[in-house]
Amino acid sequence: MVNIIPIFLILLSTLLSSSHGNVIESRLCGGRVFVENTIVIEAPVHEDCHWDIQTQEDRILVITALNGDLKEAQEFLAIHDGSGKESPILLVENQKKHERSRKDLPVAVYTTQSTASIRFKKAPTSNLQLKIQKAVECPFSLGTESQCGRVVDEVSCYCATFTKRNHGSQTSYCNSHIMKLLTLETNEKEQAIHAAWGYESYFWTSLTDAQQEGHWYWQSTGVNLYPGYANWCDTQPDDANGEDCMHINYRATGCWNDYACSLQFDAICQAIP
Known part of the structure; x- marks a missing residue:
């Protein structure tokens, strides 16, 4: 109030x-x-x-x-x-x-x-x-194969890049545009992202346990995942073959999965005041 x-x-x-x-x-x-x-x-x-x-x-x-x-x-x-x-x-x-x-x-x-x-x-x-x-200022795109918008609220900005890169390269790509790789702190925010791009691709987020196995945190903000909102798929994360980065997979399952950070996926960047 x-x-x-x-x-x-x-x-x-x-x-x-x-x-x-x-x-x-x-x-x-x-x-x-x-x-x-x-x-x-x-x-x-x-x-x-x-x-x-x-x-x-x-x-x-x-x-x-x-x-x-x-x-x-x-x-x-x-x-x-x-x-x-x-x-x-x-x-x-x-x-x-x-x-x-x-x-x-x-x-x-x-x-x-x-x-x-x-x-x-x-x-x-x-x-x-x-x-x-x-x-924050919100560009209309970040260049080739990208889209931006006020996806969550009036003050923040989100941009999807449809150029596939590994997790580290997508992190650097967002940073180079004065943005950060996506964080998903609430279900409301995730649903807004889903409504904008949910059925178009697999997107890297900034959630990772690369520094310490099993200790997941949002790299973009330095905030630990737990206690907090999570949307893992059944049996995930399973760290199969050293999977240390999380991507959202709405197209198939509508939940989170851990994958090897070296794999190439699209990504969503965010800028928050």
Whole structure:
């Protein structure tokens, strides 16, 4: 549940907020806000309110409407791609759609940099709330035989590469594109990946026990598999002939199997804020 920030605390901090899921009350007419993860801004009751929004330098911002329609809200506000008044205005209708993004994600506007400004030209006629999140940039592809999209949520990015490589080469390939080889921490995330690419290939993930037999961990994050979500096939992992890497095999079984890391499969890369 989001918390309301007391007005006097915001004023004492020079209108600077940096916590997860904060709501900035509508009585405030503009200010400067740093987005650590997520903030919610209520539309002001005044005209000519101006918000300067910033997140960490290697991330971008995504803006959605919690209630109401963001496209219709453009009648009342302008979202600038950058902090200057002369920065380009971002429009919902100009946002390009990734081929593999989830269709049920909310209508959103993405910046191309770590700063944005929101200028309310007039007070909305409804109780409009803007949700502003830190996000990663998402390419449309990583080159030949690849697809990308907002597969899990609005803020992360996933790219499938259909060029077969061994586990180490796929890890390096993802890293070279400032991404990591896939992790699957929850069933919800796995189902989202399955919905996007589940029946198209066998994909390497970053799960491995190469360092210590039987000790499985996600190489991309350094997090141990257990205790945690797992979806091994029956009798797996069996370490047949020294199998130390895990791939997902939805096309045949819909579960996980361990294979020799030297084998060549496709892969999914991820970038998470």
